[in-house]
Amino acid sequence: MEKELRLMKGNEAVAEAAIRAGVDGYFGYPITPQSEILEYLMEANPAESTGMVVLQAESEVAAINMVYGGAACGKKVMTSSSSPGISLKQEGISYIAGAELPCLIVNVVRGGPGLGTIQPAQSDYFQSVKGGGHGDYHLIVLAPASVQEMADFVDLGFELAFKYRNPVLMLSDGAIGQMMEKVYLGPQKERLKVFADWATTGKPDTRDRNIITSLDLDPNGQEIFNHKLQEKYNVIRENEVRFEEFQTGDAEYLFVAYGTSARVCQKSVQLAREQGIKVGLLRPITLFPFPTKRINELTGQIKGILSVEMSAGQMIEDVLLAVNGKIPVRHFGRLGGIVTTPEEVVENLKTNIIGG
Amino acid sequence: MIEVTGIKEIIKPENLAYRRTEVLIDNTLSYCPGCGHGTAHRILAEVIDEEGLQSQTIGVSPVGCSVLLYNYINVDIQQAAHGRAPAVATAIKRLLPDKFVFTYQGDGDLAAIGTSETIHACNRGENILIIFVNNGIYGMTGGQMAPTTLPGMKSTTSPLGRNVKTMGNPLKMTDIVATLPGTYYVTRQSVHTPANVRKTKKAVRKAVQYQKLDRGTCFIEIVSNCPSGWRMTPTQSNKWMEENMFPYYPLGDLKVPEE
Numbered sequence: 001m002e003k004e005l006r007l008m009k010g011n012e013a014v015a016e017a018a019i020r021a022g023v024d025g026y027f028g029y030p031i032t033p034q035s036e037i038l039e040y041l042m043e044a045n046p047a048e049s050t051g052m053v054v055l056q057a058e059s060e061v062a063a064i065n066m067v068y069g070g071a072a073c074g075k076k077v078m079t080s081s082s083s084p085g086i087s088l089k090q091e092g093i094s095y096i097a098g099a100e101l102p103c104l105i106v107n108v109v110r111g112g113p114g115l116g117t118i119q120p121a122q123s124d125y126f127q128s129v130k131g132g133g134h135g136d137y138h139l140i141v142l143a144p145a146s147v148q149e150m151a152d153f154v155d156l157g158f159e160l161a162f163k164y165r166n167p168v169l170m171l172s173d174g175a176i177g178q179m180m181e182k183v184y185l186g187p188q189k190e191r192l193k194v195f196a197d198w199a200t201t202g203k204p205d206t207r208d209r210n211i212i213t214s215l216d217l218d219p220n221g222q223e224i225f226n227h228k229l230q231e232k233y234n235v236i237r238e239n240e241v242r243f244e245e246f247q248t249g250d251a252e253y254l255f256v257a258y259g260t261s262a263r264v265c266q267k268s269v270q271l272a273r274e275q276g277i278k279v280g281l282l283r284p285i286t287l288f289p290f291p292t293k294r295i296n297e298l299t300g301q302i303k304g305i306l307s308v309e310m311s312a313g314q315m316i317e318d319v320l321l322a323v324n325g326k327i328p329v330r331h332f333g334r335l336g337g338i339v340t341t342p343e344e345v346v347e348n349l350k351t352n353i354i355g356g
Numbered sequence: 357m358i359e360v361t362g363i364k365e366i367i368k369p370e371n372l373a374y375r376r377t378e379v380l381i382d383n384t385l386s387y388c389p390g391c392g393h394g395t396a397h398r399i400l401a402e403v404i405d406e407e408g409l410q411s412q413t414i415g416v417s418p419v420g421c422s423v424l425l426y427n428y429i430n431v432d433i434q435q436a437a438h439g440r441a442p443a444v445a446t447a448i449k450r451l452l453p454d455k456f457v458f459t460y461q462g463d464g465d466l467a468a469i470g471t472s473e474t475i476h477a478c479n480r481g482e483n484i485l486i487i488f489v490n491n492g493i494y495g496m497t498g499g500q501m502a503p504t505t506l507p508g509m510k511s512t513t514s515p516l517g518r519n520v521k522t523m524g525n526p527l528k529m530t531d532i533v534a535t536l537p538g539t540y541y542v543t544r545q546s547v548h549t550p551a552n553v554r555k556t557k558k559a560v561r562k563a564v565q566y567q568k569l570d571r572g573t574c575f576i577e578i579v580s581n582c583p584s585g586w587r588m589t590p591t592q593s594n595k596w597m598e599e600n601m602f603p604y605y606p607l608g609d610l611k612v613p614e615e
Contacts, residue, residue: 063443065436205411215423
């Protein structure tokens, strides 16, 4: 079936893609700059078309716990928010990871800390990739760089979530959430009809009761479970790394950037090449798992890396680990909701990497 | 010898007057001797069994003494984060509207950290049963002051007695939710005597029937004891409950459907 072409905001694209992906339930709470997701879904009223439940929760905390309840029934459920709201959800996200439940969480990041600002930022990288909540767990983190990817990563997110029984986080930002672009939308999918054997759907005589919990009071049992989780994360690291390269073939220098920063850096590559600087771009699409192996391979060819991020330097830690001291790595980024310009990035490449 | 033979004649399966329902799992309960949780569990399990709902039930357990509910009741159960059971149950019931969905929560879980989830689930009239076991104390963590701890009552975090001027008055959550249009049936019961057990069981049975009608939230408070947390024997604790808890939390229906 042919895809439908629409002009949409990133937030609207997530909402429409969720309906078309056959999502069973969305539970959200208003916060700028992502309220359009909940607004679009309420307006579209998919309860009438696909049967999808859309509920405005009383809090971010309630919303993520509704996701827990729905995911534990084996349903395709999701929530979305922006930075301060995602902080509130962290307890629930830890429980979801601990109970190994599949779900999709969308973070349309704004500047922090605290109430911060409503403009786009990338300062939630550590929270998304290194944990956020308590305990040793990882989310699978997808970083869209376009409205199209915000739509596409709904399907991809659920695919990965169910494949690994693991929560997936789509780490977008206020720029991609708010801007309008053309987007190709897939056909309407049917909602799930068959549910996983672990789901709490009511215990028939033919099976034992299903229990969804993250509790094991026996530390030996909890250690065994933690090892099992770590094995799962290693399989994810092995199989699910996604990234995109732009003009890296002959590159002597490299930008590493995701999301909005990657779009800026694509322009910076053009500008620098006009000045005779051979620079390329590596755009991680998955932030967990991180394209560690590929970045390490490139150190044979690259003289220096500029890690560009709208933060004070968070992703750079993963770039440094990948590079393992072989070549210089520096960070450049604007803070507090300011989007970096392509010119600033080129200037910084010249002073910090080439001249530095 | 004659007498022993006589007893053996009587102890036969066909003569059983009372048996454990299969919905109650034959595990040793983790509760202290004399605690009301075991009785409340049995009532719930019996009603699920008698109403033929085992295959249709999804329960939500809290954080607190009854966190291990899933070890005792033989139905599908989700263990929720502290206070969040009504939000978890909301999604379950919305996504599986034909199932019987209940939460089982203590007073710290429901009336302190989960106040918001409780009030809003009831205000939306979520078609679930909330069972609220109120023993006026945090039992699992060792007897700290709960939102329901009585004025003057001693606990490990109110060792001089609850001072209402600095610690607030005990919260009557059941009275609060009874004022919300979203609740359909709100009652306060106990399980410390056979007569009260029968009344509580009747209340649970009613709530099961009401959930089929899709009219709103059913809320059953069970005022209970905590011999360990109250530093009393089981018998003393039940007497103390009658003399002190019941005047503050009077038993009976707070909201009944017009039938």
